[in-house]
Amino acid sequence: MQHKSLIDALSKVVGDRGVVTEVDDLVPFSHDWRHMFHGRPLCAVLPRNTQEVSDVVRLCVAAGVAIVPFGGNTGLSGGATPDQSGQQVVLSLTRMSAIRDIDVMGETIEVEAGCILQTAQEAVDEKGLLLPITLAAEGSARIGGIVSTNAGGTNVLRYGMARSRVLGLEVVTADGQIINGLRRLRKDNAGYDWKQWFIGTEGTLGIVTAAVLQLTSKPRYRVTALLAVSSAANALKLLCAARGAIGETLTGFELMSGAALARVTRHLQLKVPLGQADWYVLLEASSSLPGLRDATEVFLGEVLENEIASDGVVAESEKQEADLWALRESITEAEGKEGRSVKHDVSVPISAIPEFLQVADEAVMRIFPEAQINAFGHIGDGNLHYNVIVPQSLDALALNQLIHDVVGTFGGSISAEHGIGQYRVDELTRCRAPAELAIARQIKVALDPQNLLNPGKVFSNIKP
Structure with a gap:
């Protein structure tokens, strides 16, 4: 299918206003929040419901065109930014923003993927409940992106990552199939917990269209x-x-x-x-x-x-x-005003935090004496944002590898909550054990054999 034919077919599914093709109108879909990555999408498609998402996926798969899921664009790893080929379709879920149901007795909310986190928080607050996922970007971050990246935030110490809030999911798979698993069960051991395959995998295995999230009583x-x-x-x-x-x-x-x-x-x-x-x-x-x-x-x-x-x-x-x-x-924000920064979203065992900081500080200052270290983070769950303010000429890759190698010596992770996206793909490949990467790739190939869901994110060298 030629690109014009694909765009015409997509317009029949979502309506003329649901397909964006003008260059100026595509700008918001063409770069990440930090403006580190810039792409050139073929078009952006804005479906209104899950069936339209399914139809869009089927059309793109038939045409062999890759799909980049797009939410609030608040990520810090370039996970929602298309490449420069001009051949990828951005699938924005912003028009799917309904709160379908709030169950006060069961303390759950069923919400579409395009709903803004703060909107959901305010809706449950009126019922005397709390949706305890708290992010700096909660005024623009959307539920689908939060689930797909397993977002963290400042409340993880008590309430856990986004994964711990998800009771059920509705997902469109790489072949356009709709899986409705919007259960409100807190206990369900009936076979594989397949929803976990779509939480934190950044839209590379399927597209989250709705979720049932567990709420809690609002503290007084x-x-x-x-x-x-x-x-x-x-x-x-x-x-x-x-x-x-x-x-x-x-x-x-x-x-x-x-x-x-x-x-x-x-x-x-x-x-x-x-x-x-x-x-x-x-x-x-x-x-x-x-x-x-x-x-x-x-x-x-x-x-x-x-x-x-x-x-x-x-x-x-x-x-x-x-x-x-x-x-x-x-x-x-203050870090950005100080100058260029190289960010590291890492985690180490909580008890190792003081030693990690000492070792990392010494390593950075020994090799990059002109750097300024900007360390802060969620010490209660072992997640540090170990950012380094550097001159424009400094080799960011060498600095990344230095920090990640120190993290590795403490048995830590190179991404605690921001995800891999396209920013950390090479470092994940370098730092993760081959057996871990192999099993992850097997899952990717099984669920997305043509590698059309968010290609180039999380994995490298995945070929259909």
């Missing part, structure tokens, strides 16, 4: 505190103390270097309400039971008395809570 009480600590080792001591004192109420536990917050202050004029320190911890606890604030304040008093933390402040209002979180959420 919340405490947010910022503490200064002298070292990452003391931050871990603080985490252990918090687990012992307020345990399951811990929602967030974020580590931020003093240098990172200094950049926030310098570039964005946000105020850190504590004195200068090498490290800071942003802690949040929440509960439906009274007494949380008293217990947290007792715990904070003890860690200050025991010199695990040197200073601390507890938010006294929602505005103060927002101000404290703004410090954490502004680190990346």
Whole structure:
């Protein structure tokens, strides 16, 4: 099928307004959020329902044309950006944004893939429930992309990654088949849990069109505190103390270097309400039971008395809570104003974080003495954003390999939550064991034998 014939056929499925072909109109579908990757799509298609997604996939497969699933375009690995060939169809699910159902008793929400996370959060909030996936991009990130990338965020410590929220999925496979597995069951051991094949695989095995997500009761009480600590080792001591004192109420536990917050202050004029320190911890606890604030304040008093933390402040209002979180959420923006940065979204065993930071810092400064390290992240779940601000001339590949090699010595991962996309394909191939890569490729070939679903993402050298 020639490209014009394909576009005409796609228009019959989704309507003339559902196919974008003009160069200027295709710009939003042609680059990633960070503008690191730029592509040239044949067209963008915006189906209105799952059947249309199926019909679009069947037409593209018949024409031998690759499909790039596209959500809110908030990813950081180029996973939703087409290549430069002008031969790939971008499949945007933005028009499929309905909230199909909220089950208050069962604490579930059934939602289409194009629904914005914040919209879903607000809908369940009105019912007294919580959708506990929290991202900086929640105002534009969409459910399908969140599921397809197994997104993380600041609540993983308590509520887990996106995978742990998914009870059921509706998926269109590489041959256009619709699989409706929108079950609301919390326990289901009837055969393979096939939905796991489509969570975190970045649209390379199938296209998520809807999901049933597990909700939770909305906590009535919340405490947010910022503490200064002298070292990452003391931050871990603080985490252990918090687990012992307020345990399951811990929602967030974020580590931020003093240098990172200094950049926030310098570039964005946000105020850190504590004195200068090498490290800071942003802690949040929440509960439906009274007494949380008293217990947290007792715990904070003890860690200050025991010199695990040197200073601390507890938010006294929602505005103060927002101000404290703004410090954490502004680190990346301040980093961008400082200069070019090479980002590393890594994870290591929690107990290894202090040693990893020491070894990585020494390795970077030994080979790249002009670099500035910008380290922060979700210390409670072992995920660090170990970013390095560098001159334009620095070899980013050499820096990536250096950091990832250090990560490997600690048994860590080169991608904790941002995914592989096209950004980390070569590094995944280099760092993963051959047996792991082999079994992953077997699954890819079995489910997408023509390699038409998001080719060039996650895998390299997949040939039909």
